[in-house]
Amino acid sequence: MAPDVTQVLKHNRALLYRHIVTRLALAVVLFGVPLVAHLVGYDAALPAFGIPAALFVLIFLVLRLRHGSRLKVCEKVLHTYPLEYRDRVSKKGSEWKYLGDVHTVRLSVRGQHGAPSLRAVNTSTVRRWPKEAEEGGAWFAGDPAFGGVMIVPGSNDMLFVQPVDWEKYEQERDQADPQRRALAEQAGISRLLEKEPNILVGG
Secondary structure, X not given: OOOOHHHHHHHHHHHHHHHHHHHHHHHHHHHHHHHHHHHOOOOOOHXXXXXXXXXXXXXXXXXXXXXXXXXXXXXXXXXXOOOEEEOEEEEEEEEOOOOOOEEEEEEEOOXXXXXXXXXXXXXXXXXXXXXXXXXXXXXXXXEOOOEEEEEOOOOOOEEEEEEOOOHHHHHHHHOOOHHHHHHHHHHOOOOOOOOOOOHHHOO
């Protein structure tokens, strides 16, 4: 049975909010370290490093939210495309990025070949690979040439996926029939290319 889209979005939104609250709480604590140290009479230089550390946490959080969270576009995808079950999930590797861990996966159906390699980023900014995905298949909504959403049964973890070789499918996207292009535009994935932020220039 296909997962309940409302519950999936609720679950991933809760994970995202928990991530935000945790990072904000950490920043508040770090900002407060110099003040507490001064109140107790500890005037060494070490507590002063709490302020730049707090700023780093906040900047990193903004970058993650701006580039690593795709809840809104995933919601549009799920309301545009039907969910299809892919009974085989093959993870080829993972890479640490500022926007989150980027996993290389293939979502295929047994007996069919040619599934594209996809880069998958957890939409709630959680960095771990959902272990439930290794126990079976996953649900997919979207268009492999443009991107889409992968939902892991059991955990309801949601990942935003796009072709690893974006340029390879440029011609297919350009030559797609009007209905296919219209669906991609409606879902917000017709020209959405996930990119790693450049922290040296603020993204």
